Amino acid sequence: MSDQWMQYRPKLQIYEVLDRPGGITVEQALLRADAAMEQHRGKAVEALREAVERLESIVRERNLAHIDEVYTRSTFVLDIAGIFQPALCRAAQSLCELVHRLRALNKWDWAAVQVHVSSMRLLIDMPDAPEDSVKAVLDGLAAVVAKYPDLSPPDPPRPHIVPAT
């Protein structure tokens, strides 16, 4: 393939979903989707509890061989909690970011991991906690993560390609 840009305007079926007659309104779609998801809540919460319990057990043992599992378990919580318990999901996201930064720095900090896991326990046990309390917990976690710099490289400059003549 050459350096020359080729542009295509395919007529895709998905482009018609807003114009096709029939269907349902956005309000109806959101209500129906929320109702359909509710059937998964019980199983999801059970799986989330298991994951948090395992994280607690890892933190108790403080065995460096389980560092990768901390990331895997918190990713699992992040994957599932989003729709049912967004605050728990954000705490898991914070733990993932912490592990990501620590790995890049070639460091480890059990205390920082522990405060995350304790917060996750709090959030899963109190799904209806007041918004300001949840915010305080998440802000606290963000402050813990911020102690370690993000070593991700900055965005590279966009490539510039001269069109073929």
Add this chain to the structure above:
Amino acid sequence: MNGANLPGHLRINLEASTIMFVDDNPMALEILNSVFYGFGAKDRVKCGSLEEAKYQITTRRVDLIFLDTGFPNDGWYTFMQWLRREAPDPACFSPVIIVTGHSTRAMVRKARDAGAHFTIAKPISTGVLLNRLAWIAHEQRPFVRNAIYSGPDRRWKNNGAPPGTDGRRSGDAATAEAGEAELAADAKVSA
């Protein structure tokens, strides 16, 4: 307005659309599938592996793909390369929404460069999913292809040519000055 940030009376018809979900987490797969059942999509394809997704794409029409980035060894990226470069027409043009759990800056950049339409970071909500779907349908972004990129046109907002250049498309020269002025104004606002 609602969680989707769309007019509540706007109608959406997914009855004839085929939506594919690719995720190696069975529970996440089921949840996403249920959301689109609620949105009225009758034909939904769940793939727990990238191999299954490839097979489905080569044997049936797929109108929209949700791809999770949790596959080992950046398998999702290899899949995107295959989809945009080797998959049959029109599958190679299928809109893709990347769903990420822990998303680093590098991951978001990689998803964009791989030819995804959007990257959605978890926690996801039904509103965000519906909003992105409507956005894809409304914007109808053209596809561009060359030696290093194949996917939706990333310059869907016309800011003109990249700053300091005359651009590489016909019409860029005319918009370069206006684009730079707009960028300068944006920079002032963000400062």
